[in-house]
Amino acid sequence: MPQKTLIVVVGPTAIGKTALAIKLAQFYDTEIISADSRQFFKEMAIGTAKPSAEELAAAPHHFINSHHITQLFSTGDFEVEALQLMDMLFSEKEVLIMVGGSGLYINAICNGLDELPEIDLGIREKLNQQFELEGIAPIRQQLATLDPEYFAKVDQSNPQRMIRGLEVILSSGKKLSSFLTAHKKERPFHIIKIGLNTDRAKLYEQINLRVDLMMQQGLLAEVKSLEDHKHYNALNTVGYSELFDFLAGQTTLEHAIEKIKQNTRRFAKRQLTWFRKDTEIQWFEPNETEAIIKYINQQIAH
Structure with a gap:
Protein backbone atom coordinates (compact mmCIF):
# COMPACT_ATOMS: atom_id res chain seq x y z
CA MET A 1 0.00 0.00 0.00
CA PRO A 2 1.47 3.44 -0.91
CA GLN A 3 2.48 5.56 2.04
CA LYS A 4 0.24 8.42 3.10
CA THR A 5 1.65 11.95 2.64
CA LEU A 6 1.57 15.04 4.84
CA ILE A 7 2.32 18.28 2.95
CA VAL A 8 3.57 20.93 5.38
CA VAL A 9 3.34 24.59 4.29
CA VAL A 10 5.48 26.98 6.35
CA GLY A 11 6.85 30.51 6.15
CA PRO A 12 6.63 33.92 7.78
CA THR A 13 3.40 35.65 8.69
CA ALA A 14 1.52 37.43 5.83
CA ILE A 15 3.38 35.48 3.11
CA GLY A 16 0.26 33.71 1.73
CA LYS A 17 0.34 30.28 3.43
CA THR A 18 -3.45 30.09 3.83
CA ALA A 19 -4.11 30.77 0.14
CA LEU A 20 -1.63 28.11 -0.96
CA ALA A 21 -2.93 25.55 1.55
CA ILE A 22 -6.47 25.98 0.19
CA LYS A 23 -5.28 25.56 -3.43
CA LEU A 24 -3.41 22.38 -2.45
CA ALA A 25 -6.37 21.03 -0.46
CA GLN A 26 -8.63 21.56 -3.46
CA PHE A 27 -6.12 20.04 -5.90
CA TYR A 28 -5.58 16.92 -3.74
CA ASP A 29 -9.23 16.79 -2.54
CA THR A 30 -8.23 16.84 1.10
CA GLU A 31 -8.35 18.71 4.43
CA ILE A 32 -6.20 21.29 6.21
CA ILE A 33 -4.73 21.08 9.72
CA SER A 34 -3.77 24.47 11.10
CA ALA A 35 -0.52 24.68 13.09
CA ASP A 36 -0.91 28.31 14.10
CA SER A 37 -0.73 28.65 17.87
CA ARG A 38 -3.00 31.72 17.91
CA GLN A 39 -5.72 30.62 15.48
CA PHE A 40 -6.80 27.83 17.87
CA PHE A 41 -8.61 30.42 19.97
CA LYS A 42 -12.25 31.26 19.16
CA GLU A 43 -12.14 34.76 20.62
CA MET A 44 -9.15 35.92 18.53
CA ALA A 45 -10.10 36.36 14.88
CA ILE A 46 -8.95 39.62 13.33
CA GLY A 47 -5.62 39.94 15.15
CA THR A 48 -4.56 36.40 14.26
CA ALA A 49 -5.38 36.81 10.53
CA LYS A 50 -7.62 33.77 10.77
CA PRO A 51 -8.94 32.43 7.44
CA SER A 52 -12.13 34.22 6.37
CA ALA A 53 -15.54 32.51 6.27
CA GLU A 54 -15.08 32.08 2.49
CA GLU A 55 -11.64 30.53 2.96
CA LEU A 56 -12.90 28.17 5.67
CA ALA A 57 -15.72 27.12 3.33
CA ALA A 58 -13.29 26.52 0.44
CA ALA A 59 -11.67 23.53 2.19
CA PRO A 60 -12.24 21.72 5.50
CA HIS A 61 -10.01 23.18 8.27
CA HIS A 62 -9.09 21.74 11.67
CA PHE A 63 -7.66 23.48 14.78
CA ILE A 64 -9.21 26.82 13.87
CA ASN A 65 -11.59 28.13 16.57
CA SER A 66 -11.06 24.86 18.43
CA HIS A 67 -10.28 26.25 21.91
CA HIS A 68 -11.15 29.11 24.25
CA ILE A 69 -8.50 31.57 25.46
CA THR A 70 -9.14 30.33 29.01
CA GLN A 71 -7.92 26.84 28.06
CA LEU A 72 -4.27 25.85 28.28
CA PHE A 73 -3.29 24.16 25.02
CA SER A 74 0.37 23.19 24.90
CA THR A 75 2.59 21.97 22.08
CA GLY A 76 2.35 18.48 23.60
CA ASP A 77 -1.45 18.64 23.60
CA PHE A 78 -1.36 19.63 19.94
CA GLU A 79 0.97 16.74 19.08
CA VAL A 80 -1.40 14.19 20.67
CA GLU A 81 -4.65 15.64 19.32
CA ALA A 82 -3.36 16.37 15.80
CA LEU A 83 -1.86 12.89 15.37
CA GLN A 84 -5.14 11.29 16.47
CA LEU A 85 -7.06 13.44 13.98
CA MET A 86 -4.60 12.69 11.18
CA ASP A 87 -4.87 8.97 11.82
CA MET A 88 -8.63 9.25 11.32
CA LEU A 89 -8.36 11.49 8.22
CA PHE A 90 -5.71 9.29 6.61
CA SER A 91 -8.20 6.40 6.68
CA GLU A 92 -10.05 8.30 3.91
CA LYS A 93 -7.39 10.56 2.35
CA GLU A 94 -4.02 9.84 0.71
CA VAL A 95 -2.73 13.36 1.35
CA LEU A 96 -3.25 15.90 4.14
CA ILE A 97 -2.14 19.54 4.33
CA MET A 98 -0.65 21.12 7.45
CA VAL A 99 -0.13 24.88 7.42
CA GLY A 100 1.23 27.36 9.93
CA GLY A 101 4.01 29.59 11.10
CA SER A 102 4.43 28.14 14.60
CA GLY A 103 7.71 26.23 14.35
CA LEU A 104 7.32 24.37 17.65
CA TYR A 105 3.92 22.98 16.62
CA ILE A 106 5.18 21.93 13.16
CA ASN A 107 8.21 20.32 14.83
CA ALA A 108 5.96 18.42 17.26
CA ILE A 109 4.16 16.72 14.37
CA CYS A 110 7.15 16.14 12.08
CA ASN A 111 9.74 15.11 14.69
CA GLY A 112 7.88 14.60 17.97
CA LEU A 113 8.62 16.01 21.40
CA ASP A 114 10.48 14.50 24.30
CA GLU A 115 8.58 14.05 27.53
CA LEU A 116 9.01 17.34 29.35
CA PRO A 117 9.85 17.30 33.08
CA GLU A 118 7.34 17.92 35.86
CA ILE A 119 6.98 21.64 36.50
CA ASP A 120 7.07 23.14 39.99
CA THR A 181 16.39 18.53 20.09
CA ALA A 182 14.66 15.23 20.69
CA HIS A 183 15.45 11.98 18.92
CA LYS A 184 13.27 12.17 15.84
CA LYS A 185 10.19 9.96 16.15
CA GLU A 186 9.19 7.78 13.24
CA ARG A 187 5.86 8.81 11.70
CA PRO A 188 3.64 6.44 9.68
CA PHE A 189 3.41 8.96 6.83
CA HIS A 190 5.71 10.66 4.34
CA ILE A 191 6.37 14.39 4.98
CA ILE A 192 6.94 16.97 2.22
CA LYS A 193 7.85 20.46 3.44
CA ILE A 194 7.12 23.57 1.37
CA GLY A 195 8.45 26.96 2.48
CA LEU A 196 7.14 30.28 1.18
CA ASN A 197 9.30 33.39 1.12
CA THR A 198 9.85 36.52 -0.96
CA ASP A 199 11.95 39.68 -1.05
CA ARG A 200 12.16 41.10 2.49
CA ALA A 201 11.03 44.61 1.49
CA LYS A 202 7.98 43.10 -0.23
CA LEU A 203 7.17 40.92 2.80
CA TYR A 204 7.44 43.89 5.17
CA GLU A 205 5.14 45.92 2.92
CA GLN A 206 2.59 43.04 3.00
CA ILE A 207 2.83 42.95 6.81
CA ASN A 208 2.25 46.70 7.11
CA LEU A 209 -0.75 46.51 4.73
CA ARG A 210 -2.19 43.58 6.65
CA VAL A 211 -2.02 45.48 9.96
CA ASP A 212 -3.79 48.47 8.35
CA LEU A 213 -6.46 46.08 7.03
CA MET A 214 -6.89 44.51 10.49
CA MET A 215 -7.52 47.96 11.96
CA GLN A 216 -10.12 48.64 9.23
CA GLN A 217 -11.77 45.29 9.98
CA GLY A 218 -12.22 46.24 13.65
CA LEU A 219 -9.15 44.95 15.51
CA LEU A 220 -9.45 47.68 18.16
CA ALA A 221 -13.05 46.67 18.93
CA GLU A 222 -11.99 43.00 19.11
CA VAL A 223 -9.20 43.85 21.57
CA LYS A 224 -11.56 46.06 23.61
CA SER A 225 -14.03 43.15 23.89
CA LEU A 226 -11.22 41.00 25.35
CA GLU A 227 -9.90 43.56 27.84
CA ASP A 228 -11.28 41.65 30.85
CA HIS A 229 -9.30 38.60 29.72
CA LYS A 230 -5.98 40.31 29.00
CA HIS A 231 -4.25 38.43 31.85
CA TYR A 232 -4.61 35.17 29.89
CA ASN A 233 -1.39 34.08 28.19
CA ALA A 234 -3.13 33.63 24.84
CA LEU A 235 -3.62 37.40 24.65
CA ASN A 236 -0.04 38.33 25.53
CA THR A 237 0.80 38.44 21.85
CA VAL A 238 1.46 40.78 18.94
CA GLY A 239 -1.57 42.81 17.86
CA TYR A 240 -3.25 42.50 21.23
CA SER A 241 -0.71 43.60 23.86
CA GLU A 242 0.08 46.84 21.97
CA LEU A 243 -3.61 47.81 21.85
CA PHE A 244 -4.11 46.87 25.51
CA ASP A 245 -1.36 49.43 26.22
CA PHE A 246 -3.31 52.02 24.20
CA LEU A 247 -6.55 51.22 26.05
CA ALA A 248 -4.67 51.60 29.35
CA GLY A 249 -3.59 55.10 28.28
CA GLN A 250 0.08 54.13 28.05
CA THR A 251 0.51 55.10 24.38
CA THR A 252 -1.26 56.74 21.43
CA LEU A 253 -3.24 54.69 18.91
CA GLU A 254 -0.86 55.73 16.13
CA HIS A 255 2.15 54.53 18.14
CA ALA A 256 0.39 51.27 19.07
CA ILE A 257 -0.29 50.52 15.39
CA GLU A 258 3.35 51.24 14.49
CA LYS A 259 4.45 48.89 17.30
CA ILE A 260 2.19 46.13 15.94
CA LYS A 261 3.83 46.51 12.51
CA GLN A 262 7.33 46.57 13.99
CA ASN A 263 6.73 43.56 16.28
CA THR A 264 5.10 41.59 13.44
CA ARG A 265 8.11 42.28 11.18
CA ARG A 266 10.43 41.09 13.95
CA PHE A 267 8.29 37.98 14.42
CA ALA A 268 8.46 37.22 10.67
CA LYS A 269 12.25 37.53 10.80
CA ARG A 270 12.42 35.04 13.70
CA GLN A 271 10.09 32.64 11.86
CA LEU A 272 12.41 32.67 8.84
CA THR A 273 15.46 32.12 11.05
CA TRP A 274 13.76 29.06 12.57
CA PHE A 275 12.56 27.52 9.28
CA ARG A 276 15.81 28.16 7.39
CA LYS A 277 17.56 25.75 9.74
CA ASP A 278 15.39 22.91 8.39
CA THR A 279 17.17 21.48 5.35
CA GLU A 280 14.10 19.41 4.38
CA ILE A 281 12.15 22.53 3.38
CA GLN A 282 11.94 23.33 -0.35
CA TRP A 283 11.49 27.09 -0.82
CA PHE A 284 9.22 28.84 -3.34
CA GLU A 285 7.74 32.25 -4.03
CA PRO A 286 4.07 32.41 -2.91
CA ASN A 287 2.71 32.62 -6.48
CA GLU A 288 4.53 29.50 -7.78
CA THR A 289 1.57 27.15 -7.28
CA GLU A 290 2.18 25.09 -10.43
CA ALA A 291 5.86 24.58 -9.60
CA ILE A 292 4.93 23.62 -6.03
CA ILE A 293 2.40 21.00 -7.19
CA LYS A 294 4.92 19.64 -9.70
CA TYR A 295 7.54 19.32 -6.93
CA ILE A 296 5.05 17.62 -4.56
CA ASN A 297 4.00 15.13 -7.24
CA GLN A 298 7.65 14.26 -7.94
CA GLN A 299 8.22 13.66 -4.21
CA ILE A 300 5.10 11.51 -3.90
CA ALA A 301 6.19 9.48 -6.97
CA HIS A 302 9.55 8.74 -5.28
Whole structure:
Protein backbone atom coordinates (compact mmCIF):
# COMPACT_ATOMS: atom_id res chain seq x y z
CA MET A 1 0.00 0.00 0.00
CA PRO A 2 1.47 3.44 -0.91
CA GLN A 3 2.48 5.56 2.04
CA LYS A 4 0.24 8.42 3.10
CA THR A 5 1.65 11.95 2.64
CA LEU A 6 1.57 15.04 4.84
CA ILE A 7 2.32 18.28 2.95
CA VAL A 8 3.57 20.93 5.38
CA VAL A 9 3.34 24.59 4.29
CA VAL A 10 5.48 26.98 6.35
CA GLY A 11 6.85 30.51 6.15
CA PRO A 12 6.63 33.92 7.78
CA THR A 13 3.40 35.65 8.69
CA ALA A 14 1.52 37.43 5.83
CA ILE A 15 3.38 35.48 3.11
CA GLY A 16 0.26 33.71 1.73
CA LYS A 17 0.34 30.28 3.43
CA THR A 18 -3.45 30.09 3.83
CA ALA A 19 -4.11 30.77 0.14
CA LEU A 20 -1.63 28.11 -0.96
CA ALA A 21 -2.93 25.55 1.55
CA ILE A 22 -6.47 25.98 0.19
CA LYS A 23 -5.28 25.56 -3.43
CA LEU A 24 -3.41 22.38 -2.45
CA ALA A 25 -6.37 21.03 -0.46
CA GLN A 26 -8.63 21.56 -3.46
CA PHE A 27 -6.12 20.04 -5.90
CA TYR A 28 -5.58 16.92 -3.74
CA ASP A 29 -9.23 16.79 -2.54
CA THR A 30 -8.23 16.84 1.10
CA GLU A 31 -8.35 18.71 4.43
CA ILE A 32 -6.20 21.29 6.21
CA ILE A 33 -4.73 21.08 9.72
CA SER A 34 -3.77 24.47 11.10
CA ALA A 35 -0.52 24.68 13.09
CA ASP A 36 -0.91 28.31 14.10
CA SER A 37 -0.73 28.65 17.87
CA ARG A 38 -3.00 31.72 17.91
CA GLN A 39 -5.72 30.62 15.48
CA PHE A 40 -6.80 27.83 17.87
CA PHE A 41 -8.61 30.42 19.97
CA LYS A 42 -12.25 31.26 19.16
CA GLU A 43 -12.14 34.76 20.62
CA MET A 44 -9.15 35.92 18.53
CA ALA A 45 -10.10 36.36 14.88
CA ILE A 46 -8.95 39.62 13.33
CA GLY A 47 -5.62 39.94 15.15
CA THR A 48 -4.56 36.40 14.26
CA ALA A 49 -5.38 36.81 10.53
CA LYS A 50 -7.62 33.77 10.77
CA PRO A 51 -8.94 32.43 7.44
CA SER A 52 -12.13 34.22 6.37
CA ALA A 53 -15.54 32.51 6.27
CA GLU A 54 -15.08 32.08 2.49
CA GLU A 55 -11.64 30.53 2.96
CA LEU A 56 -12.90 28.17 5.67
CA ALA A 57 -15.72 27.12 3.33
CA ALA A 58 -13.29 26.52 0.44
CA ALA A 59 -11.67 23.53 2.19
CA PRO A 60 -12.24 21.72 5.50
CA HIS A 61 -10.01 23.18 8.27
CA HIS A 62 -9.09 21.74 11.67
CA PHE A 63 -7.66 23.48 14.78
CA ILE A 64 -9.21 26.82 13.87
CA ASN A 65 -11.59 28.13 16.57
CA SER A 66 -11.06 24.86 18.43
CA HIS A 67 -10.28 26.25 21.91
CA HIS A 68 -11.15 29.11 24.25
CA ILE A 69 -8.50 31.57 25.46
CA THR A 70 -9.14 30.33 29.01
CA GLN A 71 -7.92 26.84 28.06
CA LEU A 72 -4.27 25.85 28.28
CA PHE A 73 -3.29 24.16 25.02
CA SER A 74 0.37 23.19 24.90
CA THR A 75 2.59 21.97 22.08
CA GLY A 76 2.35 18.48 23.60
CA ASP A 77 -1.45 18.64 23.60
CA PHE A 78 -1.36 19.63 19.94
CA GLU A 79 0.97 16.74 19.08
CA VAL A 80 -1.40 14.19 20.67
CA GLU A 81 -4.65 15.64 19.32
CA ALA A 82 -3.36 16.37 15.80
CA LEU A 83 -1.86 12.89 15.37
CA GLN A 84 -5.14 11.29 16.47
CA LEU A 85 -7.06 13.44 13.98
CA MET A 86 -4.60 12.69 11.18
CA ASP A 87 -4.87 8.97 11.82
CA MET A 88 -8.63 9.25 11.32
CA LEU A 89 -8.36 11.49 8.22
CA PHE A 90 -5.71 9.29 6.61
CA SER A 91 -8.20 6.40 6.68
CA GLU A 92 -10.05 8.30 3.91
CA LYS A 93 -7.39 10.56 2.35
CA GLU A 94 -4.02 9.84 0.71
CA VAL A 95 -2.73 13.36 1.35
CA LEU A 96 -3.25 15.90 4.14
CA ILE A 97 -2.14 19.54 4.33
CA MET A 98 -0.65 21.12 7.45
CA VAL A 99 -0.13 24.88 7.42
CA GLY A 100 1.23 27.36 9.93
CA GLY A 101 4.01 29.59 11.10
CA SER A 102 4.43 28.14 14.60
CA GLY A 103 7.71 26.23 14.35
CA LEU A 104 7.32 24.37 17.65
CA TYR A 105 3.92 22.98 16.62
CA ILE A 106 5.18 21.93 13.16
CA ASN A 107 8.21 20.32 14.83
CA ALA A 108 5.96 18.42 17.26
CA ILE A 109 4.16 16.72 14.37
CA CYS A 110 7.15 16.14 12.08
CA ASN A 111 9.74 15.11 14.69
CA GLY A 112 7.88 14.60 17.97
CA LEU A 113 8.62 16.01 21.40
CA ASP A 114 10.48 14.50 24.30
CA GLU A 115 8.58 14.05 27.53
CA LEU A 116 9.01 17.34 29.35
CA PRO A 117 9.85 17.30 33.08
CA GLU A 118 7.34 17.92 35.86
CA ILE A 119 6.98 21.64 36.50
CA ASP A 120 7.07 23.14 39.99
CA LEU A 121 3.75 25.02 40.03
CA GLY A 122 5.13 27.42 42.64
CA ILE A 123 7.81 28.49 40.15
CA ARG A 124 5.18 28.96 37.43
CA GLU A 125 3.07 31.12 39.76
CA LYS A 126 6.09 33.18 40.81
CA LEU A 127 7.10 33.82 37.17
CA ASN A 128 3.55 34.82 36.22
CA GLN A 129 3.46 37.23 39.18
CA GLN A 130 6.83 38.66 38.12
CA PHE A 131 5.46 39.21 34.62
CA GLU A 132 2.34 40.95 36.01
CA LEU A 133 4.43 43.28 38.20
CA GLU A 134 7.55 43.92 36.11
CA GLY A 135 6.54 43.19 32.53
CA ILE A 136 8.29 41.10 29.91
CA ALA A 137 11.82 42.59 30.03
CA PRO A 138 13.20 40.74 33.13
CA ILE A 139 11.65 37.45 31.92
CA ARG A 140 13.32 37.93 28.54
CA GLN A 141 16.68 38.77 30.12
CA GLN A 142 16.59 35.77 32.48
CA LEU A 143 15.72 33.34 29.66
CA ALA A 144 18.45 34.76 27.41
CA THR A 145 20.97 34.07 30.20
CA LEU A 146 19.76 30.62 31.29
CA ASP A 147 18.75 29.08 27.94
CA PRO A 148 20.15 31.13 25.02
CA GLU A 149 19.40 28.34 22.51
CA TYR A 150 15.67 28.32 23.28
CA PHE A 151 15.67 32.13 23.55
CA ALA A 152 17.00 32.38 19.98
CA LYS A 153 14.09 30.26 18.69
CA VAL A 154 11.18 31.50 20.79
CA ASP A 155 8.73 34.30 19.94
CA GLN A 156 10.29 36.89 22.23
CA SER A 157 7.11 38.95 22.37
CA ASN A 158 5.19 35.96 23.77
CA PRO A 159 5.50 35.81 27.59
CA GLN A 160 3.83 32.38 27.78
CA ARG A 161 6.57 30.80 25.65
CA MET A 162 9.37 32.50 27.56
CA ILE A 163 7.90 31.65 30.97
CA ARG A 164 7.64 28.04 29.72
CA GLY A 165 11.38 28.01 28.99
CA LEU A 166 12.21 29.48 32.39
CA GLU A 167 9.94 27.19 34.41
CA VAL A 168 11.50 24.11 32.79
CA ILE A 169 15.07 25.12 33.60
CA LEU A 170 14.20 26.39 37.10
CA SER A 171 12.18 23.23 37.90
CA SER A 172 14.53 20.62 36.42
CA GLY A 173 17.92 22.28 35.97
CA LYS A 174 17.73 21.26 32.28
CA LYS A 175 17.23 23.65 29.37
CA LEU A 176 13.99 23.41 27.41
CA SER A 177 16.15 23.57 24.26
CA SER A 178 17.69 20.21 25.27
CA PHE A 179 14.22 18.61 25.17
CA LEU A 180 13.41 20.17 21.80
CA THR A 181 16.39 18.53 20.09
CA ALA A 182 14.66 15.23 20.69
CA HIS A 183 15.45 11.98 18.92
CA LYS A 184 13.27 12.17 15.84
CA LYS A 185 10.19 9.96 16.15
CA GLU A 186 9.19 7.78 13.24
CA ARG A 187 5.86 8.81 11.70
CA PRO A 188 3.64 6.44 9.68
CA PHE A 189 3.41 8.96 6.83
CA HIS A 190 5.71 10.66 4.34
CA ILE A 191 6.37 14.39 4.98
CA ILE A 192 6.94 16.97 2.22
CA LYS A 193 7.85 20.46 3.44
CA ILE A 194 7.12 23.57 1.37
CA GLY A 195 8.45 26.96 2.48
CA LEU A 196 7.14 30.28 1.18
CA ASN A 197 9.30 33.39 1.12
CA THR A 198 9.85 36.52 -0.96
CA ASP A 199 11.95 39.68 -1.05
CA ARG A 200 12.16 41.10 2.49
CA ALA A 201 11.03 44.61 1.49
CA LYS A 202 7.98 43.10 -0.23
CA LEU A 203 7.17 40.92 2.80
CA TYR A 204 7.44 43.89 5.17
CA GLU A 205 5.14 45.92 2.92
CA GLN A 206 2.59 43.04 3.00
CA ILE A 207 2.83 42.95 6.81
CA ASN A 208 2.25 46.70 7.11
CA LEU A 209 -0.75 46.51 4.73
CA ARG A 210 -2.19 43.58 6.65
CA VAL A 211 -2.02 45.48 9.96
CA ASP A 212 -3.79 48.47 8.35
CA LEU A 213 -6.46 46.08 7.03
CA MET A 214 -6.89 44.51 10.49
CA MET A 215 -7.52 47.96 11.96
CA GLN A 216 -10.12 48.64 9.23
CA GLN A 217 -11.77 45.29 9.98
CA GLY A 218 -12.22 46.24 13.65
CA LEU A 219 -9.15 44.95 15.51
CA LEU A 220 -9.45 47.68 18.16
CA ALA A 221 -13.05 46.67 18.93
CA GLU A 222 -11.99 43.00 19.11
CA VAL A 223 -9.20 43.85 21.57
CA LYS A 224 -11.56 46.06 23.61
CA SER A 225 -14.03 43.15 23.89
CA LEU A 226 -11.22 41.00 25.35
CA GLU A 227 -9.90 43.56 27.84
CA ASP A 228 -11.28 41.65 30.85
CA HIS A 229 -9.30 38.60 29.72
CA LYS A 230 -5.98 40.31 29.00
CA HIS A 231 -4.25 38.43 31.85
CA TYR A 232 -4.61 35.17 29.89
CA ASN A 233 -1.39 34.08 28.19
CA ALA A 234 -3.13 33.63 24.84
CA LEU A 235 -3.62 37.40 24.65
CA ASN A 236 -0.04 38.33 25.53
CA THR A 237 0.80 38.44 21.85
CA VAL A 238 1.46 40.78 18.94
CA GLY A 239 -1.57 42.81 17.86
CA TYR A 240 -3.25 42.50 21.23
CA SER A 241 -0.71 43.60 23.86
CA GLU A 242 0.08 46.84 21.97
CA LEU A 243 -3.61 47.81 21.85
CA PHE A 244 -4.11 46.87 25.51
CA ASP A 245 -1.36 49.43 26.22
CA PHE A 246 -3.31 52.02 24.20
CA LEU A 247 -6.55 51.22 26.05
CA ALA A 248 -4.67 51.60 29.35
CA GLY A 249 -3.59 55.10 28.28
CA GLN A 250 0.08 54.13 28.05
CA THR A 251 0.51 55.10 24.38
CA THR A 252 -1.26 56.74 21.43
CA LEU A 253 -3.24 54.69 18.91
CA GLU A 254 -0.86 55.73 16.13
CA HIS A 255 2.15 54.53 18.14
CA ALA A 256 0.39 51.27 19.07
CA ILE A 257 -0.29 50.52 15.39
CA GLU A 258 3.35 51.24 14.49
CA LYS A 259 4.45 48.89 17.30
CA ILE A 260 2.19 46.13 15.94
CA LYS A 261 3.83 46.51 12.51
CA GLN A 262 7.33 46.57 13.99
CA ASN A 263 6.73 43.56 16.28
CA THR A 264 5.10 41.59 13.44
CA ARG A 265 8.11 42.28 11.18
CA ARG A 266 10.43 41.09 13.95
CA PHE A 267 8.29 37.98 14.42
CA ALA A 268 8.46 37.22 10.67
CA LYS A 269 12.25 37.53 10.80
CA ARG A 270 12.42 35.04 13.70
CA GLN A 271 10.09 32.64 11.86
CA LEU A 272 12.41 32.67 8.84
CA THR A 273 15.46 32.12 11.05
CA TRP A 274 13.76 29.06 12.57
CA PHE A 275 12.56 27.52 9.28
CA ARG A 276 15.81 28.16 7.39
CA LYS A 277 17.56 25.75 9.74
CA ASP A 278 15.39 22.91 8.39
CA THR A 279 17.17 21.48 5.35
CA GLU A 280 14.10 19.41 4.38
CA ILE A 281 12.15 22.53 3.38
CA GLN A 282 11.94 23.33 -0.35
CA TRP A 283 11.49 27.09 -0.82
CA PHE A 284 9.22 28.84 -3.34
CA GLU A 285 7.74 32.25 -4.03
CA PRO A 286 4.07 32.41 -2.91
CA ASN A 287 2.71 32.62 -6.48
CA GLU A 288 4.53 29.50 -7.78
CA THR A 289 1.57 27.15 -7.28
CA GLU A 290 2.18 25.09 -10.43
CA ALA A 291 5.86 24.58 -9.60
CA ILE A 292 4.93 23.62 -6.03
CA ILE A 293 2.40 21.00 -7.19
CA LYS A 294 4.92 19.64 -9.70
CA TYR A 295 7.54 19.32 -6.93
CA ILE A 296 5.05 17.62 -4.56
CA ASN A 297 4.00 15.13 -7.24
CA GLN A 298 7.65 14.26 -7.94
CA GLN A 299 8.22 13.66 -4.21
CA ILE A 300 5.10 11.51 -3.90
CA ALA A 301 6.19 9.48 -6.97
CA HIS A 302 9.55 8.74 -5.28
